[in-house]
Amino acid sequence: MLDVRLLAQPFNPGAFVGPFTNAHPGLGGVCTFVGEVRGGGGVEALELSHYEPLTLPGMQALAETASSRFGLMGMLMLHRVGKMYPGEPIVCVSAAAEHRRAAIDAVDFAMDHLKSDSWFWKRELRGGVWSWIEPRDQDHADLRRWG
Amino acid sequence: MLDVRLLAQPFNPGAFVGPFTNAHPGLGGVCTFVGEVRGGGGVEALELSHYEPLTLPGMQALAETASSRFGLMGMLMLHRVGKMYPGEPIVCVSAAAEHRRAAIDAVDFAMDHLKSDSWFWKRELRGGVWSWIEPRDQDHADLRRWG
Amino acid sequence: MAKLVFLGRLADLAGAAEREVAPGTLEAILADLPVELAVALLDEKVRIARNGELLINPGSIMVAAGDEIAFLPPVSGG
Amino acid sequence: MAKLVFLGRLADLAGAAEREVAPGTLEAILADLPVELAVALLDEKVRIARNGELLINPGSIMVAAGDEIAFLPPVSGG
Numbered sequence: 001m002l003d004v005r006l007l008a009q010p011f012n013p014g015a016f017v018g019p020f021t022n023a024h025p026g027l028g029g030v031c032t033f034v035g036e037v038r039g040g041g042g043v044e045a046l047e048l049s050h051y052e053p054l055t056l057p058g059m060q061a062l063a064e065t066a067s068s069r070f071g072l073m074g075m076l077m078l079h080r081v082g083k084m085y086p087g088e089p090i091v092c093v094s095a096a097a098e099h100r101r102a103a104i105d106a107v108d109f110a111m112d113h114l115k116s117d118s119w120f121w122k123r124e125l126r127g128g129v130w131s132w133i134e135p136r137d138q139d140h141a142d143l144r145r146w147g
Numbered sequence: 148m149l150d151v152r153l154l155a156q157p158f159n160p161g162a163f164v165g166p167f168t169n170a171h172p173g174l175g176g177v178c179t180f181v182g183e184v185r186g187g188g189g190v191e192a193l194e195l196s197h198y199e200p201l202t203l204p205g206m207q208a209l210a211e212t213a214s215s216r217f218g219l220m221g222m223l224m225l226h227r228v229g230k231m232y233p234g235e236p237i238v239c240v241s242a243a244a245e246h247r248r249a250a251i252d253a254v255d256f257a258m259d260h261l262k263s264d265s266w267f268w269k270r271e272l273r274g275g276v277w278s279w280i281e282p283r284d285q286d287h288a289d290l291r292r293w294g
Numbered sequence: 295m296a297k298l299v300f301l302g303r304l305a306d307l308a309g310a311a312e313r314e315v316a317p318g319t320l321e322a323i324l325a326d327l328p329v330e331l332a333v334a335l336l337d338e339k340v341r342i343a344r345n346g347e348l349l350i351n352p353g354s355i356m357v358a359a360g361d362e363i364a365f366l367p368p369v370s371g372g
Numbered sequence: 373m374a375k376l377v378f379l380g381r382l383a384d385l386a387g388a389a390e391r392e393v394a395p396g397t398l399e400a401i402l403a404d405l406p407v408e409l410a411v412a413l414l415d416e417k418v419r420i421a422r423n424g425e426l427l428i429n430p431g432s433i434m435v436a437a438g439d440e441i442a443f444l445p446p447v448s449g450g
Contacts, residue, residue, distance in 0.1 A: 014161040029182040038175050051301055053346030108251050121302030122370035132303040139371035198379055200424030268380030269448040279381040286449035
């Protein structure tokens with residue numbers, strides 16, 4: 001089962017991961033990554049914008065790629081958009097598989113692609129001033145790991 | 148925070164992962180792996196035995212090693228013992244870190260070591276007959292990944 | 295009319311997330327925009343999509359009435 | 373008395389998870405056990421712990437009253 005969503009409001013990852021896990025009887029393992037907004041360096045808020053016609057279809061395609069590449073039973077992929085605050089979950093990716101290596105690798109793969117190859121633009125509020133976050137070289141290095 | 152436990156009764160991973168996450172304000176990400184008892188191949192039940200003076204101290208040492216190797220903010224490590232049934236969680240490892248790669252790698256590392264280098268002995272019930280599960284070559288290959 | 299959509303920092307530069315324009319060639323549409331904005335939109339790192347489809351070679355397209363042309367700067371990453 | 377603890381399949385072979393024995397050298401204690409069990413306990417893959425400490429060279433140890441000697445076959449893995 002692929003469950004891919006953009007969420008405009010704060011969410012509780014456990015409320016999605018529990019039902020996702022239960023939807024796959026016979027699984028061997030579930031790996032989940034939850035990213036939160038970091039508050040370090042004086043960040044007061046983060047705003048994510050997306051482009052409706054590309055962002056969700058792109059995530060759906062990524063979930064399908066990860067699912068077939070790693071032979072998953074299912075993948076859950078949730079991403080916040082809009083304005084959010086330190087400590088709030090921003091992304092949650094879960095992979096259900098028969099074997100743990102597939103589940104862990106699929107989450108690693110999906111996170112690398114979500115972070116650097118998905119249609120999201122982020123800006124941060126520091127000291128009352130919004131500024132856009134530019135791409136990082138590390139992201140391209142992360143992607144190259146997957147050939 | 149290191150939270151390492153042996154559990155003799157069925158458990159709900161979310162009930163541990165939620166509070167574990169909340170105990171680390173400022174984290175960037177949490178990676179969690181939950182393994183369940185697989186019911187394939189006619190397995191009716193699984194029984195895990197452990198040796199009290201070695202098993203829990205060994206897990207504690209593993210959590211400390213993973214935590215310092217990957218610079219974690221915390222690690223949660225839960226393992227069932229006793230008799231369990233297909234679909235029940237058998238292991239749950241969570242790593243909280245500032246950056247996602249550390250969290251994901253720490254879970255991968257901890258699972259490889261928990262599975263093949265910890266003091267647990269498993270037997271399976273199939274067709275009313277219990278039989279011990281022997282070590283697998285794959286486990287040693289998994290461990291060699293970490294040098 | 296057609297619609298231009300500006301993502302990320304391009305929206306700041308354009309002063310709005312969207313802008314209505316008359317149909318025509320993309321070249322002509324850009325020529326009517328403030329120069330600084332037009333230059334930013336033509337940056338080689340900015341991808342262009344028409345009606346949700348990324349364009350491989352957007353330079354010479356015709357923008358029809360009802361089209362939505364999106365300008366997508368590099369995503370923010372990690 | 374001292375206590376022997378058998379883990380995993382060794383408990384099946386011993387017919388019990390634990391066994392009380394008189395103190396003495398490990399060699400003498402094993403010699404009093406059923407031969408098949410003694411052979412299995414001496415398998416090079418079986419680790420031996422005294423009072424929760426793994427022994428590097430258990431061959432010649434003295435087992436004192438109150439000691440707990442555990443026999444640990446290879447763990448099950450994956």
